Amino acid sequence: MDAQRRHLVATELLQRIETAARELGYRPNHAASALSRGRSKTVGVLLPDITNPVFPPILRGIEDALDEEGYFALLANTSRPDPSVDATQVAIERMQAQRVEGFLVATATRDDAWLDSLRQSGAHIVLINRTDGRGHLPAVISDDMLGMRLAVDHLVALGHTRIAHLAGPETLSTGLARRLGFEQAMREHGLTIKTMAVAEAYAVDAGETAMQALLAKRSKTQFTAVVAANDLLALGGLQALQQAGLAVPQAISVIGHNDMPLLDQVNPPLTSVRIQHYEMGFRAARLLMEALRERPGSQEATVVLRPQLVVRASTAAPMKLKV
């Protein structure tokens, strides 16, 4: 029964009804309600892969927010071993068949055609962590430019001037924004950018490869620090540095991005830009809930969360130059 109207019925009667209902094993049938009211109380959530450590806190935030309104998330991991089938498209169709009331999308790239058509079909969408290229979808993201500025500021304060960037894929808004943020921050300090390598994906092995590319040019560039666009890249980079016999932070300082779990336990504990993952998921889900309540056309916001630098043992003053 509608919670707001319980008081209209005698308490004693109400209790008798509820006991009876329990004894008869009555359960409200949500499928019937969904059909009749056209509200499934579910939303679709698109993630690349829940196995990637950044996503569990985001998902937890989403579910905590949905929970408050009695919603469930239908989850799809879109990154699959077999890329021949378009997992995203399939997932969206299945979710639409389930009549999800909206979508939370953490898989956007800067040129996703499906996002546009999904939007044009009138679906409610909130992006998480990554924006699309056009920027006309509401989103909850971290201030990636600021994050990179914090990283560069920290290194400059330690005395570094020759700083390299281990960039993420430019197809992702985060990869692009962090590169731009890095360049901007360097400019503000009057520093020129000597080296940059772009990783193919946010993954450990891609980071290793990219770092090797950086190291190949090291004799020329003499960089003493590396800002990575992502922790996984940084971890891969750490491995490449170790193989090259370069000590972190003595020879090279390294900064990651995301501050994913366990990063304080790795060797050396990694300095990283902490992103509010849980908050990101929570706010995005709330935003979606609000959009579902409002009449269509209510203005939709983009929320930008503040990152924070967490200094650990992978950054130190550069070695004295042997001039």
Add this chain to the structure above:
Amino acid sequence: MDAQRRHLVATELLQRIETAARELGYRPNHAASALSRGRSKTVGVLLPDITNPVFPPILRGIEDALDEEGYFALLANTSRPDPSVDATQVAIERMQAQRVEGFLVATATRDDAWLDSLRQSGAHIVLINRTDGRGHLPAVISDDMLGMRLAVDHLVALGHTRIAHLAGPETLSTGLARRLGFEQAMREHGLTIKTMAVAEAYAVDAGETAMQALLAKRSKTQFTAVVAANDLLALGGLQALQQAGLAVPQAISVIGHNDMPLLDQVNPPLTSVRIQHYEMGFRAARLLMEALRERPGSQEATVVLRPQLVVRASTAAPMKLKV
């Protein structure tokens, strides 16, 4: 349209129909189907907390298996900051309202009343990773006894004889089974168990506390190695050892359990018993799918997966005794 009967219709007509359907924006309404057929194509998944690194691979396995049959998982994180409300009970009721066809439960303790009543209500249930106390529910678990044997065998082969156990909560089947496995393995080697500490929960800080308890008795017991029931406990233990100025593995060898992600990157890289998390989720979901297909009363299996020892740098031969 039913895939098995497509051929009964002229291909050309079929295509015209499908184009028309697409143009009209037709989407099959699953809510209606669910109501009419009594099948929601969803199952409930109960986890303590997706943020704990062991669960993402399990969930991924579950979803990959469900995906094959067009099912979605409705997820609930039952461990909540405010324990005053029984999150499990609430989640189950909401899932039943959504008419989930079964439950995948990774939160079982050895004395859960709700599990029994859920079972008696006729729900299909498959347990994951942990069993209940009575053992009359189908489950997919890892061979915890074997896992501990692998750990002890490895330490004995290195020359250790005084081995301590950092046990998990006895309310969980894994905590109990691993302790029993440890004791059994020690017995097989003719070794007596000098020290054991039981952690309150599978968490880093609980591991730290428990290790401190072990260390308090160290002058008497002189243990040279610790087998932890869980990686988080081992990580906490590592911290306590570091604070006590004991080097790992030179002074003390440490073995974890689960081989969770990033464990190869911590300092020192942790030797651990690898559990097939993904497989566990995948098989459990498959088992549930089968149970849903069969007539009621079909015999239900418990699947036991083989763990595997992953040797890294946290274990070494014991220091020479100064006799």
Add this chain to the structure above:
DNA sequence: TTGTAGGCGTTATCAA
């Protein structure tokens, strides 16, 4: 083979 009627459980509408 094709078509049609009734029902799934809930909600909303419209009369009384």
Add this chain to the structure above:
DNA sequence: TTGATAACGCCTACAA
């Protein structure tokens, strides 16, 4: 305010 009734969209069973 209350109570009966149609409708939500799909599925199945039965009739044509």
